[in-house]
Amino acid sequence: VDEVMAGKSTVTYERIYLVISDIPRGRVATYGQIAELAGIAGQARRIGYALSALPQGSVVPWHRVINASGGISVRPRSKAAKLQRRLLEAEGVVFGKDARINLARFRWRS
DNA sequence: GCAATGACGCTCT
């Protein structure tokens, strides 16, 4: 988490990573949800931004973060997208027909 | 420093 923080401005990044790290296995959280828990409600964009800056191999379970529609928010054909889906399914998260997750069932509640 | 950009989300057509 710290290595990632190098050079970043606000404490927000750390908060974000911390919150994400709290998401339990087999559960997912939306960007907006993370934003709220991280103390920057209404600024979901920043969550995505923070993640985009997150290097691969980080200890942060970024794959458990999805958009409010229950789907992946990266380019569908990108490697990252496939990896994310694979990781989630490996944890038991089920993707529906339209590549969306049933938030009512898998959304993490804190 | 200014303008464009983006792993978002909610409301209104």
Added chain:
DNA sequence: CAGAGCGCCATTG
């Protein structure tokens, strides 16, 4: 249900 519009703001070029 698909689109468009609008808010939000750190990071980039």
